Amino acid sequence: MAWRLVGQPGIVAMLSRALREDRLSHAYLFVGPNHVGKATAARELAMALNCRGEDPPCHRCRECHLIDAGRHPDVELVGVGGLCEESDHRDHRADGSKDIRICQVRRLQRLLSRAPFEGIFRVVITDPADALNVEAANAFLKTLEEPPASVVLVLVTSREEALPPTVRSRCRRVPFRLMPVADVEGALVERWSVAPEKARALARLSGGRLGWAVSALEDEGLLSARESVLEDVQRLIGASLSERFAYAGRLGYLFPRERETVLAVLGLWEEWWRDLLLVGAGCGEQAVNSDRLDKLTEESRQYRVRAVVRFLDALRRARQQLQDNVNPLLALEVLMLELPTPALGKEVGFPELRRGLPSTLRVEG
Numbered sequence: 001m002a003w004r005l006v007g008q009p010g011i012v013a014m015l016s017r018a019l020r021e022d023r024l025s026h027a028y029l030f031v032g033p034n035h036v037g038k039a040t041a042a043r044e045l046a047m048a049l050n051c052r053g054e055d056p057p058c059h060r061c062r063e064c065h066l067i068d069a070g071r072h073p074d075v076e077l078v079g080v081g082g083l084c085e086e087s088d089h090r091d092h093r094a095d096g097s098k099d100i101r102i103c104q105v106r107r108l109q110r111l112l113s114r115a116p117f118e119g120i121f122r123v124v125i126t127d128p129a130d131a132l133n134v135e136a137a138n139a140f141l142k143t144l145e146e147p148p149a150s151v152v153l154v155l156v157t158s159r160e161e162a163l164p165p166t167v168r169s170r171c172r173r174v175p176f177r178l179m180p181v182a183d184v185e186g187a188l189v190e191r192w193s194v195a196p197e198k199a200r201a202l203a204r205l206s207g208g209r210l211g212w213a214v215s216a217l218e219d220e221g222l223l224s225a226r227e228s229v230l231e232d233v234q235r236l237i238g239a240s241l242s243e244r245f246a247y248a249g250r251l252g253y254l255f256p257r258e259r260e261t262v263l264a265v266l267g268l269w270e271e272w273w274r275d276l277l278l279v280g281a282g283c284g285e286q287a288v289n290s291d292r293l294d295k296l297t298e299e300s301r302q303y304r305v306r307a308v309v310r311f312l313d314a315l316r317r318a319r320q321q322l323q324d325n326v327n328p329l330l331a332l333e334v335l336m337l338e339l340p341t342p343a344l345g346k347e348v349g350f351p352e353l354r355r356g357l358p359s360t361l362r363v364e365g
């Protein structure tokens, strides 16, 4: 089998084994962070199920091509907007809908009541499944409870907890993890023909999310969002408490709506301070922010290592608290109180670190 899924060998092995032994579940729930290959895996599974080539998914036969292009009549994509029952041509995105609606699920059910048009299996990919609104999820539940033969349902989500337990419990859960940074780098070079230097930098910045790295190739906006977070990191170090709290306030306000964004911002903060330790210890080649070594070197001379380690702990704690639904504003304000202050006027450096880096700070890849 030649699955085109990077950095998730366990998942490829599990799904190909199920295919080979004819033990596929009728419903899968692909869960995990954004941009780690969940949607790709769903598409590859659809190909493997319908491929007529020698070594499915072959990526060469007509079925594989149609699925890859999103035009196979037996592979149905259900997402925000999309076609609904009342009219096969109406697209709810035009109404500004952010949900998957019940009319879309009804249309799907009508389709599923017929045999596959030309494929072997019908595959339904619902992405993001957490966009199913309550009515739609209830309707979908009926299909999960009595799935038609030759239908495989794949639900994709990065917010598993937003799905009703009744839906979750009827799916086989498949957890996706961050990809090894080296795998992301390799894929960028081999498949996207990115120059090795750039691939290396992007892979590190992606933190193991190939999808992010690929989007960043096409969308300058993603890289500039990172720039602006790094500017905030610099600015807040010397800022007054009220400025820091204002920053915490903005992030805290954003959190209920843009959870992933806020967690990603804290991830960038963490990378910056971890890089500071790495550079201070003479391991700059392992730094994620490899494009800012000069700034990192300059700053690494201004902090005591203990203060930086303490702040890294505070960052991890804040991230955990946000995930555990502690009041976001409170968690972020506490974090801002713990920002280390530069030891002005003297070069402190990290003599403690020259002897070697604590193993907890080593960067993967």
Ligand SMILES: [Zn+2]
Pocket: 050, 051, 052, 053, 056, 057, 058, 059, 060, 061, 062, 063, 064
């Ligand atoms: Zn094929």
